[in-house]
Amino acid sequence: MQGLFITATDTEIGKTVITGAIAAALKARGINIGVVKPLASGGTLDKENRIVSEDAAFLVKAAGISPDDAVKVNSLCLVPALTPAVAAVQSGVVIDIPQIIADCRQAGRHYDKILVEGVGGICAPLWEDYLVADMISELGLATVIVTKANLGAINHTVLTAAYAKQRGIRVAGVIINNWPEASSGVLEKSTLEYIERLSGMPILGKFPWREGVDVPTGQTEGLATLAEQHLKITELLAVMEERS
Numbered sequence: 001m002q003g004l005f006i007t008a009t010d011t012e013i014g015k016t017v018i019t020g021a022i023a024a025a026l027k028a029r030g031i032n033i034g035v036v037k038p039l040a041s042g043g044t045l046d047k048e049n050r051i052v053s054e055d056a057a058f059l060v061k062a063a064g065i066s067p068d069d070a071v072k073v074n075s076l077c078l079v080p081a082l083t084p085a086v087a088a089v090q091s092g093v094v095i096d097i098p099q100i101i102a103d104c105r106q107a108g109r110h111y112d113k114i115l116v117e118g119v120g121g122i123c124a125p126l127w128e129d130y131l132v133a134d135m136i137s138e139l140g141l142a143t144v145i146v147t148k149a150n151l152g153a154i155n156h157t158v159l160t161a162a163y164a165k166q167r168g169i170r171v172a173g174v175i176i177n178n179w180p181e182a183s184s185g186v187l188e189k190s191t192l193e194y195i196e197r198l199s200g201m202p203i204l205g206k207f208p209w210r211e212g213v214d215v216p217t218g219q220t221e222g223l224a225t226l227a228e229q230h231l232k233i234t235e236l237l238a239v240m241e242e243r244s
């Protein structure tokens with residue numbers, strides 16, 4: 001299975017936006033790209049009272065996937081905005097990890113490449129003591145860490161990369177979201193330099209904030225172009241093609 005697992009230093013950092021942007025760019029390059037958000041929490045109810053994941057809907061739109069495509073993008077979405085292991089207990093749901101892994105593999109067979117979005121950060125518990133890191137290892141995918149260049153990001157990013165390496169996970173690099181293109185100062189520049197030096201990881205992109213992009217309302221306008229301009233799509237593609 002060829003693909004990439006997108007994790008981050010925290011929740012609300014930009015995993016969905018970056019995953020959508022990479023998917024849109026790959027789609028525009030003519031690649032048969034699939035997207036997976038295996039587990040989600042903080043789900044909302046649609047008109048038919050079904051629990052839906054805004055992340056999954058955004059990713060499907062960004063990747064230009066047809067609603068008739070029979071592959072599961074999201075295996076399970078829980079309503080409480082809690083880590084899945086806790087959201088599941090609160091909802092009286094047992095999370096079947098082997099089934100979720102099987103769904104990811106199914107998507108991996110259906111598409112040429114897949115992008116898998118994690119939940120929270122790399123140590124977020126998905127079910128009991130099974131963490132996001134366990135899922136990345138089981139899928140055998142390389143990971144990209146999404147972070148921001150704000151105060152505290154050096155610590156969060158270097159720790160995430162070190163934990164991934166300790167767990168034997170291949171880290172392709174780091175993507176900085178919300179990069180202030182015109183106004184980056186000493187905070188942003190030093191954060192970038194320290195992350196590169198201390199983690200030993202390449203920076204695979206500096207993605208700007210765009211008002212026209214929004215996960216909750218499903219706005220994906222211009223993502224492919226933005227991704228080509230600000231992310232190292234060719235390098236990301238090469239990582240996806242290296243089988244583990």
Ligand SMILES: Nc1ncnc2c1ncn2[C@@H]1O[C@H](COP(=O)(O)OP(=O)(O)O)[C@@H](O)[C@H]1O
Pocket residue numbers: 008010011012013014015016017018177178207208209210211212213214215216
């Ligand atoms: N580069 C960006 N431009 C515009 N909005 C963004 C950008 N990155 C993130 N956001 C917004 O910030 C919020 C958190 O981003 P999201 O990708 O959902 O984070 P995560 O998946 O890590 O929880 C969302 O509402 C999203 O629309």
Ligand SMILES: [Mg+2]
Pocket residue numbers: 015016055117
């Ligand atoms: Mg998300």
